[in-house]
Amino acid sequence: METTLTVSLTGALLLTVKWLFRDKLDARWHYFVWGALLIRLLLPADQRLFRMSLSLDGVIHLPSLLRFLQSRLPQGKSAGGWEERLLWVYVAGVVLLLLSYGAAYVWLRIRVGRGQPAGQELQARVEEIAERFGVRFCRRVRICSWACSPFVTGILFPVLVLPPRAEGEEKDLLEDMILHELLHMQYGDVAVNLLLHGLRIFHWFNPFLWYVIGQIQNDNEALCDERVLERLDPSRHKGYGMLLLSMADNGGSPTVGTTHMARGHRKLRVRLGRIADFNHIPRGNALISLCIALVLTLACVGYAPREEAFSVGTLQTELQWKSMFFRASLYEVSTPQEALYIYMRALQERNTGYMALVIPEEERQAYESWVKKSWEEGDIYGSQLQPTIGENAFFPLLLESGATLEITGFSQGETECLARLLVTPLGWEEGPDYVLFLRLQKEYGWKVCAWKAGKAWESMAPGEWGNRENEMWEEWGNWENEMWGEWGNWENEIPEEWRCWEDETFHVEAGSYESWGFSSLPRGAFYFGEEEAFERAFSETREHKKIWLTYTGKEDLTGKLLEIQYGPEELLGEEKRKEAPGCEPGEIEIHPNGISRKSMVIPESWDGTLQAGFSTEAGLREREPFAWRICIYVDGQLQEEFLWEGGKMP
Amino acid sequence: MREPISCIRWGILWILLDVRLGRFDILPDFAGYYLWTEALTEMGQEFPDVRRLRPFCRGLAVFSLIEWLFEIKISLLSLVLALVSLYVIYGLLTQVAAYAEKQGYEEARSLRQMRNLLAVYQVGMVMCYDWLKGGWATAAALGYVILQLRIFLHLSYVVEAEEKKEQEK
Structure with a gap:
């Protein structure tokens, strides 16, 4: 899923930029810029190569988005069943399409094999064209009655297939037609066609990618046209355009394993446009074409520096609140230490926005309802709780200005952590006044849950702190035993x-x-x-x-x-x-x-x-x-x- | 052609130099793009192909005005605008260099060199923006300014040569 989304986004970006430069850069650029998509495809979906602010990753951070969506999906057996079924549907689709393309290709080769070998005259003509224009010669030429337009098929043993009318075509038109196909052959476009069909097979469920692949095929044809025009005398350019027009109605969708890439009036319009631009696009654009392609490629495979802070923003309307909560739910707290930091900031600043970043998923709805109610009642201005509001489950402490916060007893596990938050009010000399027992759990990012708050030290002499603390730890430990199993292991997390x-x-x-x-x-x-x-x-x-x-x-x-x-x-x-x-x-x-x-x-x-x-x-x-x-x-x-x-x- | 080339020359200063007073850009880019649009209109009479750059310049002027007024940055749009801007400045300098060559001015070759260097430099800056720190960032920025000033200088020579030609006429 991540791969298809990443490739689709890359395709969308490339299409946008290609549209902007549609009549500014030549067909060569328009085709080779798809190389960015190919590189993106060859890389694992979550792999980003280059740090660059102006990258696609900076616009939509797909891994985070997918993890967020995944965390919203129902968990459990039924969800697992759906995933499995979907996987089977996907595999079935891949197999079906593979069989379909395979059968189509085999059938094509059988029909081509049954075709009539070209006469000596035509064979000699093909050889002469290849020699004159300096392109590779195709030894096997066949006339097939069912062929609507010429094409080349096969990679190792290519065959040039011509329609019956080719023999009666005008000399120049036949030459253009054959040159076009020989150029396809020379530049390995049959292999490109196979690769693109392979892409179709693996992304059969993604209509947008089918559209993108169609565009690539059309750009391939346009590049081949440009290569033909570069070799032809300018006086014949118009005739070549007419030839393309005459073949526009010879329908048929692109066939697997051939140079038959694109057909149809709409696609032909693009090709004709490029032919018209052929002499208007300024020469000497190679460097800028390369620069643009390079930046685009890096933008597709690069990663943006992740936003390292969360801006709560202005909160004056309900829409702004909703937007803030949505953005908070997308923010991935990357380490338990960061979660503790944000939690401390939330307490220290009475900041409901920061708290939203570390609220566990199961409490999120209740938290948002509570914040909304408090905001309506005037207990929250901006994002900050008013001092008048009492302690509650989400803000177990409302700190006074200047209080010192300290984390102690931090024990780190893979998915869960424990910590104590000690609070010392300003000017308080007897040590911490409050202790807050925190449990951190990894969901979509790390979340913090305050398990117990106590003003435990108030009635004790300083020497007794340790005992009281141990009692609390023991109590917590017993409770955690029920939840997580081995409590004792936590203390041994610190490498010796x-x-x-x-x-x-x-x-x-x-x-x-x-x-x-x-x-x-x-x-x-x-x-x-x-x-x-x-x-x-x-x-x-x-x-x-x-x-x-x-x-x-x-x-x-x-x-x-x-x-x-x-x-x-x-x-x-x-x-x-x-x-x-x-x-x-x-x-x-x-x-x-x-x-x-x-x-x-x-x-x-x-x-x-x-x-x-x-x-x-x-x-x-x-x-x-x-x-x-x-x-x-x-x-x-x-x-x-x-x-x-x-x-x-x- | 003196006026359009002069417009391009001043446009380069407005666009490529970023002088800020706090957060306020005192050389807003949109003014430079406006100058370029004007230059293209005039140049288009003599070189029809250059008209293709005009919609780009207009678009860039509008977006940079919005950016300047509202101080917003949309990263995807920034990427596209960076590419378009890269293309426009390259196209403009190509055109001026071609004109200078046609007129037999010595600056044609230098302008092409500077154009190529600027394109490579701009791409390098986009690529390395996140990596450059401290002294390297300053050195890179300084190099960029020097490059722009050199382009400005070469364009000034062309303008001067055009003035002389007009006076001779």
Whole structure:
């Protein structure tokens, strides 16, 4: 389906441009520009070769459109049955048409074989024409009483078939007629005819493509006419046109495996038009013809940079709302990270348009009805919810200005993901105030479902967060077990090598996936800037926000000063690394530029661990790709250092 | 022929140069296409084949006026318009070069060279638009401007030669 739609669109574009240049460029261009269609056909339907804004793909992104339509089709056994039946109908059509064309060709060859071989005089005439005009000679010439017009059939052993009246034709007309067919033979048009019939077979259900193929055949004839005219004396051009006219009524549709490409008055008009233009189209147009054909071909096989943001637009009328929802349903959120980003933006900006991008399909209708009702009641202006509106299933939190959002506990699967969204109000120092448990699922793009919201931390002392969180995870995990099966596997999604580094002395583990965020989530509840691209991945600077150091060496460190320096690679240069420890034992010192330090005097009862973390500074967000350097000191001497690049071990 | 060639010359500046004040194009393309349409009308009296370009110029003038007024860009239309524009400028320069050759002006050969270079450059720009970044984009844009100015210059020589011829008459 995708192939036939892609080819049809390419055909439509080529027809449009050909129509524009109908009397501006020569028949050669009009025929060879179909090469773009051939290239499109040879490529897989979803294959795009070249990035170009001015491409067909930029107008209609077919893969997205088809996936969208597919997501709208009823799923289940009955739908599968229909697909299977349709496939059988398609295969039956292909087989029937193949048999029909095959039988027609075999019957044609039998009839040609029964035809009367041309007399010596005619044979000599054909040879003389071929020699005079420098074209390939056809040894087999037959006169067939049933033939309405001359044609060549066969690729390996071509036969020139002439109607009985050919022998009585005027010398010049016979010459034109034979030259035309010999030129068809010379340029392999029988093979082109077979190829086009092959296309008809595989796209038998697409009438538009049949029309396009008809146009290609006619352009092939027009090119052959042009080649004839190039070889004939200008005084004979008119006579050649008359010959074409005289054969217009000798009906019959194009026959498979012959040079009989196009017939009919309408198609003949195009050919005659080209003959009339023959002397009027300026010479020296080869370069511009090539340029136009090249741009067209690239436009057909190229891909446009995908729109990386969604513009909600003006929402003042019901039509504008409907249009926005329709566009939102077509937008494909490509990564779970992008879905989280859009969800966060929707909450932060109270933006109903953004929320429409990530609403799961089963909730879409209810969401649209709710938005429509709220809009009618005046709870929504533009696309934004008013602060007066209460929390609801779609907007479980209405954030105040300046709140900080953070994603933690992100676990990624093929089609489903889990994450927690932590919300810290502006000026709140006790850690996150709200937590929102999110489930992401892949439908037509990634969608977000808020499973549970809680103001869980309010009544708890900071030390109890972990327990409460674990309880909630357990609860969720149990629930998810019923839905997805193995819950435990989720926690193991993180590749081991991303998580820890070890040598003989130290084991260092990073808090991957523990606290991630985006690099450019706009702060503040109302954001009216021009839409920038949505973030599609978490910021590298936010990976490994915490590390845990475990001493695995054999030397007794009791009473010694152990320190970790943890910060961006560029800031921990060689000179810096040699510096003595910089903070009092037990303190975490976070330098404004992003280096954190923690030190401790090793007590006798030390369990061998030391934890350090950093705070993501605004200035660091712009510095991707990113690498963290970790330095470990014992009594002021650098013991170990290593690097984490882009969240991965080197 | 002095006036039509002069119109073509100024039209090139209006169309190919894109000078913006914020989002506002102070050299709108439609003005250039209008100049070309006028030039074609006059040239058509002497060279009937050139009349074929006139509908294209009119169409381009209308669409670029709509684009200029409403700041809309329709990608498919942009593609078609880019092709048509490519053809028109090529056709115009071909015609002027042919005329210059007929008159025995030295500029004929240079005009043909510049015409070919412009066509290749324009196609290259369409193809590489999404790939060029930073310094390369600036260099490409600069090269394009230089090319346009050279064409402008060659056309100016032809206009000058025509003026001299008229004065001699």
